[in-house]
Amino acid sequence: MTVNATSSTAVSASTPNSPGDTLLANAIRVLSFDAVEAAKSGHPGMPMGMADIGVALWTRHYRHNPANPAWANRDRFIVSNGHGSMLHYSLLHFAGYDLPMEEIRNFRKLHSRTAGHPEVGITPGVETTTGPLGQGIANGVGMALAEWLLASEFNKPGLPIVDHRTYVFLGDGCLMEGVSHEACSLAGTLRLNKLVALYDDNNISIDGKVEGWFTEDIPKRFESYGWNVIGGVDGHSVEAVSAAIEAAKTSDRPTLICCKTVIGKGSPNRAGTAKAHGEALGAEEIKLTREALGWAHAPFEIPAEVYAGFDARARGGAQEADWNALFAQYEAQFPTEAAEFKRRIAKGLPANWSETVAAYLAACEDKKETIATRKASQNAIEAYAKVLPEFLGGSADLTGSNLTNWSTSKPVRVGQPGQHINYGVREFGMSAVMNGIALHGGYLPFGATFLTFSDYSRNAIRMAALMKQRSIFVFTHDSIGLGEDGPTHQSIEHVSSLRLIPGLDVWRPADTTESAVAWAVAVEQVNRPSTLLFSRQNLPFLSKPAGAIEGIRRGGYVLSDAPGAKAVILATGSEVGLALDAQKLLAEQGVPTRVVSIPSTSVFDRQPADYKAAVLGSGLPRVAVEAGVTDFWWKYRVEAVVGIDTFGESAPAGVLFKHFGFTPENVANTVKAAIA
């Protein structure tokens, strides 16, 4: 084994695998290609190439209990190159998880627990959903970060109740993706030394040999990030890989172990080729591969020695039992902290949550402040942080603009825990790291950028929704109201386009109270991500009718009604005040109207039909007003939409609102045309 000269750790020389390890690794290979063959779809190359690495980690290092995949102090394991799902499923099956052979046979079939790519919540032992490359390692950075912070917060001398590692498998694809750059750079800066990444360096990606498009010196790149790099490890030597992992444990930096492997290893004709990557080997090549591996067993028949070799139930049960004993000691000495730890891991709300929210909302209604909703957001954070120590805020280098820090939050720095993360200009990395934090448990992550740059992190927002994780994405400067920075920075399509992501709540509050309710509901939705959209500019406080707070919680409500209303104006965020101005103007012209504020269409859409009908009115023409694209609003059977279907312009906000027709006069005229 060659060892990289800089900041790396020496490990033992490569040794050939023992017969026992060979058997275990080959079992992964065979089960993987048999399952892919049965599904007529899938990726045999990675499981066959990383089989020995899997054996090294899972039989010698990985601390977990198959009987309890939710054990709080388990090591985390991520297959960032998620197309290699059969590697993970094989390991889970062999190690004793509740993933019987029937599920392996049903690989990639509807409602099986063995989806095409690993999905958290579907398969026991899967820690995050992977497949979109690069995000798994970023999730791993989030988990390692959460582990460090949680340990700093809860551990007591001699009572390390939080003390585990995060292991990540990744491939060339993950390393090409920009999100791996963002997350790994941050991990290096923060020296997350309990993160161990194992790189499947097989020189192959889907298009063929990577030398044509990917020639980075990976060890050098990761050294530039401040990682501990263990280079040149023989990825087919279980002992060499194991020694590298052992060495990684002593580093004060995150470690990248570069494992030289052969994709599809074992397949006489496909090993080392792109063809091994993503298609079934086929009957003939499977026959040849079985011969080459000396594997005499039929498909889905696994010798008992394999199960014996992988079985982690006894070891894992003992590890968890030890931890339970430790935790019992902790609980005896620190009952308050122990209870709090349990609450945090269970995502429970604090006992005084409802009172805190109610009191704060009452205060908002009382103060009637006209401020930017981004400032209203910060005030809500300030209020709720008093009872939510799990708040872990952050910003992609726009802290002073996004206002996601608060008076008692300390910035997270290397060796110095805190409650607010300066993620740097890394929107995608931030969002994927947040998902990792949420998946780890113990914290409620939120992170921010300008709404337009939600584009950069869009797939991580989608992944939060798919995984049902409580990541809260704060997006400020939510319209042309951003002003002079111009069209590159002004959101036009973003509010609506976020609304199209299934399972995601999108809030665009209109004033201080709506902002505070949005935050409260986002916190309470423990199995759903939320995006909170806030204005750069001041928005007037809205006088509300009785019951309005419940209406905000329902996503939409009648803000201002008029006897004999002839039309309904629907609006969100900064346009609600405009709608009220138009209502007033129309009233002066003898046209009574109703104004409905819809801070969250997704929440509103989940309400009972009769509630929605009562709010929207029936038989009355409707007009929607929002400083964004118009297409979305037709679902509410409107007659017209006052919106923007072009890009913005660079000018002061007030000039722009006028330029784009966001005036009481234009809204009033549109309403009158809709009535006519």
Added chain:
Amino acid sequence: MTVNATSSTAVSASTPNSPGDTLLANAIRVLSFDAVEAAKSGHPGMPMGMADIGVALWTRHYRHNPANPAWANRDRFIVSNGHGSMLHYSLLHFAGYDLPMEEIRNFRKLHSRTAGHPEVGITPGVETTTGPLGQGIANGVGMALAEWLLASEFNKPGLPIVDHRTYVFLGDGCLMEGVSHEACSLAGTLRLNKLVALYDDNNISIDGKVEGWFTEDIPKRFESYGWNVIGGVDGHSVEAVSAAIEAAKTSDRPTLICCKTVIGKGSPNRAGTAKAHGEALGAEEIKLTREALGWAHAPFEIPAEVYAGFDARARGGAQEADWNALFAQYEAQFPTEAAEFKRRIAKGLPANWSETVAAYLAACEDKKETIATRKASQNAIEAYAKVLPEFLGGSADLTGSNLTNWSTSKPVRVGQPGQHINYGVREFGMSAVMNGIALHGGYLPFGATFLTFSDYSRNAIRMAALMKQRSIFVFTHDSIGLGEDGPTHQSIEHVSSLRLIPGLDVWRPADTTESAVAWAVAVEQVNRPSTLLFSRQNLPFLSKPAGAIEGIRRGGYVLSDAPGAKAVILATGSEVGLALDAQKLLAEQGVPTRVVSIPSTSVFDRQPADYKAAVLGSGLPRVAVEAGVTDFWWKYRVEAVVGIDTFGESAPAGVLFKHFGFTPENVANTVKAAIA
């Protein structure tokens, strides 16, 4: 000056600026902070910090002609840290571009030519729109790539009609962004040695000193990409920077010049602080800064020596005249190539374009193939590539799945030009590089990935639309029809969410002919990007009525009508065949219906009202069918949408379509309910 040990080039030692250079640099500083002050908004820090670098590049190296910003062989210059727009505007103004002082005074005002961030098409001399960090350098990679390929294609011995450099200014923000990683890694692999990036290494980003979140060893990182790195340059020494640029010109690699600078240099109280970055200095600090710089002139009054020092009109005019003479020689010796070069630069279509398209569409109608539309796309590429040598295809490591290569395309490799780029697993980088290629001119870039991963590149797609560039984004595997790879890979919201981007055409064709029309229209839209969405699975060839091809060109048309139709079924892509099956079933049940295929809603929406009304029918209930989110379709006043508002599942495509209700029976029942 320290010089990095590896793969770097020695340059002369740092020397203090001459009085003349000091004057020029200070003129940039003063004009920038005065313009920001007048706008009460903007970013003085970067222009003040990079002023000397601007002087070095613009007075000693940058080859351009202010009188003709469209000169084909000009050097390209990009401010990737686009918030420093006033640096660029100052330079353009001083050098003699058509950007009078009146425009500088109107910085950030509506309809000025001095937008908050540089915008191509608005300001003469601006080569790309920047502001969303990291994309400018990626655009620069695309320009350098286009320059190399175009030179390889057109230059003749002694007649280098394409021979220029691409210079990029960038900052810490750009380097934190993942897209810089993706694009710069590719640039290193391809050894784009005419790319020179100048890094504003000032240790500051918006949140403060970057040491808390950004501690990369940048020279080492870029060496890992295979770049020539010139480290430790004094960014306030014009001569040192100039020498580094001179050294860069001799490298066989792209060059990164790391310039140590002080943000806001010149401002006594803000230099070196984050406060200098993004807010006006204020009257008091401006006074102190003027004193510190020894600048006696009033705001917007610039001494003649400054204009004299920067004036590039004579030099640039002579450079272009030399090139014109060279081109005349070229034209005399190679008239065909010269004409073709001019056509390519002007984005003209070849003379036989219409005939080629018509003949190919006739062949599609004749062959009646039932194939996947991704294959139909490849066939169209094959047909059109015969007359479009400007086709420059590519894929983010899914070439065999996206099918964006063709029989005569050669892969682009280091030192080996071609027509198809293996971008690696770098969707965002690919898309931003494509935009750079389009901006450079000479090529029509297209690049591909799975539709779901359009998320990764979303902001580059937006930027193509904002910049009105003909980048063609090919997205295959466009629905649950992708099958077993599961919900991480299945598009649900993407078709509709792309439709929300202003100025972007989205095509989702239903068969071979529609696919070929989509390609043709995308090629013809020279000032607009298009996204072409194709199926993984086979789609049946559709028998069409007379005039259908014109109807496809219009984005939507009556595919199949029935006398006395009682409802209209709208469908796109893979659901058009389903709509026809439902129509048949309904006919058997005595319910005549019309089926409308809408391959492009954006194109359809641009048609005259009477055409749209005729296609959609009036007074008839409408039902839309699309394997994606339903919200979008209500704008067509439908009664119901057969769609999917949850994530997909991992299973074979046929199973999934049934599972999610995409059956003739369900569509027919929905239509009957809509009629009732």
